[in-house]
Amino acid sequence: MHPLVAGLDMTGTLVFAMSGAARGVQERMDVFGVLVLAYVTAVSGGILRDVMIGAVPPESVASWHNLALALAGGLFVFACFGLFRRLSHPVLFFDAIGLGVFAVAGTQKALDYGINWPMAAILGMVSAIGGGMVRDVLTMRVPTVLHADIYAVAALAGALVVVAGAALGIAQPLAAWSGLALCVFLRMMAIYRGWRLPAAR
Amino acid sequence: MHPLVAGLDMTGTLVFAMSGAARGVQERMDVFGVLVLAYVTAVSGGILRDVMIGAVPPESVASWHNLALALAGGLFVFACFGLFRRLSHPVLFFDAIGLGVFAVAGTQKALDYGINWPMAAILGMVSAIGGGMVRDVLTMRVPTVLHADIYAVAALAGALVVVAGAALGIAQPLAAWSGLALCVFLRMMAIYRGWRLPAAR
Amino acid sequence: MHPLVAGLDMTGTLVFAMSGAARGVQERMDVFGVLVLAYVTAVSGGILRDVMIGAVPPESVASWHNLALALAGGLFVFACFGLFRRLSHPVLFFDAIGLGVFAVAGTQKALDYGINWPMAAILGMVSAIGGGMVRDVLTMRVPTVLHADIYAVAALAGALVVVAGAALGIAQPLAAWSGLALCVFLRMMAIYRGWRLPAAR
Numbered sequence: 001m002h003p004l005v006a007g008l009d010m011t012g013t014l015v016f017a018m019s020g021a022a023r024g025v026q027e028r029m030d031v032f033g034v035l036v037l038a039y040v041t042a043v044s045g046g047i048l049r050d051v052m053i054g055a056v057p058p059e060s061v062a063s064w065h066n067l068a069l070a071l072a073g074g075l076f077v078f079a080c081f082g083l084f085r086r087l088s089h090p091v092l093f094f095d096a097i098g099l100g101v102f103a104v105a106g107t108q109k110a111l112d113y114g115i116n117w118p119m120a121a122i123l124g125m126v127s128a129i130g131g132g133m134v135r136d137v138l139t140m141r142v143p144t145v146l147h148a149d150i151y152a153v154a155a156l157a158g159a160l161v162v163v164a165g166a167a168l169g170i171a172q173p174l175a176a177w178s179g180l181a182l183c184v185f186l187r188m189m190a191i192y193r194g195w196r197l198p199a200a201r
Numbered sequence: 202m203h204p205l206v207a208g209l210d211m212t213g214t215l216v217f218a219m220s221g222a223a224r225g226v227q228e229r230m231d232v233f234g235v236l237v238l239a240y241v242t243a244v245s246g247g248i249l250r251d252v253m254i255g256a257v258p259p260e261s262v263a264s265w266h267n268l269a270l271a272l273a274g275g276l277f278v279f280a281c282f283g284l285f286r287r288l289s290h291p292v293l294f295f296d297a298i299g300l301g302v303f304a305v306a307g308t309q310k311a312l313d314y315g316i317n318w319p320m321a322a323i324l325g326m327v328s329a330i331g332g333g334m335v336r337d338v339l340t341m342r343v344p345t346v347l348h349a350d351i352y353a354v355a356a357l358a359g360a361l362v363v364v365a366g367a368a369l370g371i372a373q374p375l376a377a378w379s380g381l382a383l384c385v386f387l388r389m390m391a392i393y394r395g396w397r398l399p400a401a402r
Numbered sequence: 403m404h405p406l407v408a409g410l411d412m413t414g415t416l417v418f419a420m421s422g423a424a425r426g427v428q429e430r431m432d433v434f435g436v437l438v439l440a441y442v443t444a445v446s447g448g449i450l451r452d453v454m455i456g457a458v459p460p461e462s463v464a465s466w467h468n469l470a471l472a473l474a475g476g477l478f479v480f481a482c483f484g485l486f487r488r489l490s491h492p493v494l495f496f497d498a499i500g501l502g503v504f505a506v507a508g509t510q511k512a513l514d515y516g517i518n519w520p521m522a523a524i525l526g527m528v529s530a531i532g533g534g535m536v537r538d539v540l541t542m543r544v545p546t547v548l549h550a551d552i553y554a555v556a557a558l559a560g561a562l563v564v565v566a567g568a569a570l571g572i573a574q575p576l577a578a579w580s581g582l583a584l585c586v587f588l589r590m591m592a593i594y595r596g597w598r599l600p601a602a603r
Contacts, residue, residue: 024548030599032555033548039524047454052248054257056456057517064520115258118265122240133339138535140544142341146225146234153233197231253449255458316459319466323441334540343542347426347435354434398432 002173008180009105012098013066017042017073018084019095020135024074025081027139037135038074042066045130049106049123053113092191096154100183102128103155104176107162117163124159125152150190153197158183203374209381210306213299214267218243218274219285220296221336225275226282228340238336239275243267246331250307250324254314293392297355301384303329304356305377308363318364325360326353351391354398359384404575410582411507414500415468419444419475420486421497422537426476427483429541439537440476444468447532451508451525455515494593498556502585504530505557506578509564519565526561527554552592555599560585 020041024034043060050058060066077084084091106127110120129152133143145152158179165175189195221242225235244261251259261267278285285292307328311321330353334344346353359380366376390396422443426436445462452460462468479486486493508529512522531554535545547554560581567577591597 027544027548028601029548030601032599036548036554051252051453052258052262056257056458057454057515057521061454061517061521061525064518067520067524113258115262116265118268119258119262122268123262137338137539138545138548140341140542142228143339146228146230146237146339152237197233199229199231252453253459253463257458314459316463317466319469320459320463323469324463338539341542343429344540347429347431347438347540353438398434400430400432 005101005105005176008097008101010069011094012101013042013069014073015091015094015098016102016131017070018077018091019132020070021074021077022081022084023135023139025078031075031078034078035071035074037138038077039067039070040138041131041135042070042073043131044134045102045127045132046106048130049110049127052123052126053110053115055109055113093188096184096187096191097180099128099151099155099187100158100180103158103183104162104179107159107179108172108176111163111166117167121156121159121163124162125156128152128155128159150186150195150197154183154186154190157186206302206306206377209298209302211270212295213302214243214270215274216292216295216299217303217332218271219278219292220333221271222275222278223282223285224336224340226279232276232279235279236272236275238339239278240268240271241339242332242336243271243274244332245335246303246328246333247307249331250311250328253324253327254311254316256310256314294389297385297388297392298381300329300352300356300388301359301381304359304384305363305380308360308380309373309377312364312367318368322357322360322364325363326357329353329356329360351387351396351398355384355387355391358387407503407507407578410499410503412471413496414503415444415471416475417493417496417500418504418533419472420479420493421534422472423476423479424483424486425537425541427480433477433480436480437473437476439540440479441469441472442540443533443537444472444475445533446536447504447529447534448508450532451512451529454525454528455512455517457511457515495590498586498589498593499582501530501553501557501589502560502582505560505585506564506581509561509581510574510578513565513568519569523558523561523565526564527558530554530557530561552588552597552599556585556588556592559588 017038021034021038024037029037043066046060047058050056103124107120107124110123111117115123129145132145136143161179161182162175165172165178186195218239222235222239225238230238244267247261248259251257304325308321308325311324312318316324330346334346337344362380362383363376366373366379387396419440423436423440426439431439445468448462449460452458505526509522509526512525513519517525531547535547538545563581563584564577567574567580588597
């Protein structure tokens, strides 16, 4: 992996772990529950993808790096929840980056494993939103991605750029960076401009 | 697959997707959430089965056909929810057929992968009821199959006919059609005659 | 497997099935729902582990023995719920043993499949607590392991003893029995002495 991509991927894992830990703190869990939730939020999406494409053991099981990152993020939030909350704006921004990196990298991995392009895009999206869905289910909430402002859609848009790039023979890094940029852009518009999809009447 | 079986399988996917989409509309999700729920309801059971028998990537990941069917069913329900509700009786009937087809085909696939017969029947049932369970969990309800009138039991009965047929050396199509018929019959009796299992005091 | 270990493993499956069945009875499910919940509680942890380490089909799918045990435990609780409740103290003790055996055996299996030691311990813990988490999610509760007194921690402690033993070259049975003993001890202290972890303020 390109060092910059690896850095962004680690950022994503860290930020997703923090979002899981924050939920655990809000639910008044003990430190262990907080760490479990941090870890599950950070790695479930990637594990789901890997199990479905046959990349077993999944990346997050074959190596302990994501575990270490998730524990670090989780402990920080547990110990410094006040500070974490004051950082909520930068966290939203890094969360958007994590979303985009997971979607783009997940799509590329699925394509590398020979998955057809529509399903590769879906698996990229699953990589990006799966962890948050598991976090929500474990804390008894309807997954926010099913309700909320553009979130899964941003991940899917980034994933689709990657498959379009692969189909059109565009250089992989260019497609990946474009997909990431589109995902972050859509997410920021959703947060600051209130962009939304139509809901059922 | 026999064209008629393929057609019934597509019917099942479509109807299961509609049941997921209907839940999404009731929960006032946006169009994207409705489609995600439609897709998840249609394919989770089969994916669970395939991951457990080692058929990776699962059928619904290796091909995009079920995705297309689920999106079509989901969009129809999102756009024409009123019409869909007026069709509730035919939908219940097609749902019973989907249940039976998924149970029968799932059991046969597990047997083809060398799974012992009690677990093949269980996996057939999982194929049939797994999607609905995931739909219910994602929308914060105790899965109706754990509570309601004969539903999982009908799927299991159909699955058991298939394993009995395999054990007794009965021609596969005969066993499959008998299993499907038994499942649909039990489901219809549960709906129209109120057949139930004993509950705990 | 050593006959004593096999016996303890069966005890764990049986006790975990009973805890699932008891939840089903409390939720007033019918007999089928009770049995499904018993089965799911008993085997989900091991299935999750096996799918993640690539041991497919998972132990509980490749053989029907755990199915039979879970059905026996589930039927007993459904039929004799009053008697089961009066046994709640011995059940807590056997549950602690099941927890320890699953954690220890799950860790060893992950190590046997070449998983690195931190993740092997995590997978051992997942083997032990996964079933209860699925039971809780299916009945709409925040998994008790995320909240409650030392439970997952006891499983993790037992798992860590196994990986430490492997790293230090200690004889496998000695490490396994030590891990089991530590897990049961911590669990008993949590129950009878109220040992807890710090919670977030």
